[in-house]
Amino acid sequence: MSLHQQRLSKSKVAAFEHCPRRLWLQVHRRELGQFDEQTLALFQCGHAVGEMARRRYRRGHLVTETHLEIPAAISRTRELLAATDGLPIFEAAFERQGVIVRADILEPDHWGGWRLIEVKNSRNVKAYQIRDVATQAWVLQGNRICISAIVVRHVERPLRLNSRNATVRFLDADVTPNAQRLVPGRETIVMAAGVVLQGVEPAIRPGPHCVRPNCEFRHHCYQDVEAAIGPE
Numbered sequence: 001m002s003l004h005q006q007r008l009s010k011s012k013v014a015a016f017e018h019c020p021r022r023l024w025l026q027v028h029r030r031e032l033g034q035f036d037e038q039t040l041a042l043f044q045c046g047h048a049v050g051e052m053a054r055r056r057y058r059r060g061h062l063v064t065e066t067h068l069e070i071p072a073a074i075s076r077t078r079e080l081l082a083a084t085d086g087l088p089i090f091e092a093a094f095e096r097q098g099v100i101v102r103a104d105i106l107e108p109d110h111w112g113g114w115r116l117i118e119v120k121n122s123r124n125v126k127a128y129q130i131r132d133v134a135t136q137a138w139v140l141q142g143n144r145i146c147i148s149a150i151v152v153r154h155v156e157r158p159l160r161l162n163s164r165n166a167t168v169r170f171l172d173a174d175v176t177p178n179a180q181r182l183v184p185g186r187e188t189i190v191m192a193a194g195v196v197l198q199g200v201e202p203a204i205r206p207g208p209h210c211v212r213p214n215c216e217f218r219h220h221c222y223q224d225v226e227a228a229i230g231p232e
């Protein structure tokens with residue numbers, strides 16, 4: 001079925017691109033991850049912003065099947081795509097070569113194609129977000145979905161936990177050329193991620209990359225460094 005035995009979500013591909021050791025730990029030693037309260041609050045705000053973005057549409061179809069029901073989510077997505085009723089689809093699910101993605105918003109362009117929209121609770125578009133939408137586009141194109149635009153829908157001011165009732169103003173950044181440029185390289189990245197998962201924990205030393213973005217395994221990796229250095 002795939003280039004590797006392990007199924008990968010788009011966030012696992014992103015973890016690999018951040019640091020191969022992070023992907024390995026997420027899959028094989030997940031229990032070592034430590035999320036601080038601030039990170040958990042950011043997750044919650046991200047979900048809230050995603051819901052707000054959906055509520056902007058008067059009508060649309062939400063694929064409600066969870067990450068534990070991927071075959072059902074994929075089959076529901078196929079039904080909705082075939083319906084051609086001109087409505088957006090939220091959380092559409094696709095698989096290509098073992099990589100599973102959920103598209104935040106698929107908006108019909110009314111020319112037979114779709115606008116792929118990724119919603120982010122961030123003020124600017126980040127490089128890793130473009131890699132993320134490129135992974136999605138690669139999977140969708142493998143499913144013969146015609147994508148006419150790739151958009152990161154971000155916010156003017158990021159939502160914080162203490163401002164959950166605040167009004168959010170969305171801004172669309174069309175990243176189509178930048179993301180499409182990355183699409184042909186996605187297969188190589190997915191294969192490399194599969195190879196890492198079949199091996200032992202990569203011996204990558206922690207460094208500045210561990211906080212850009214924050215990695216949940218810093219405690220684990222820095223413990224190794226401290227053990228190697230020994231007591232002062």
Ligand code: SF4
Pocket residue numbers: 018019020021022023025204205206207209210215216217218219221222
């Ligand atoms: S803490 Fe740093 S080295 Fe360790 S997995 Fe995370 S990003 Fe990689």
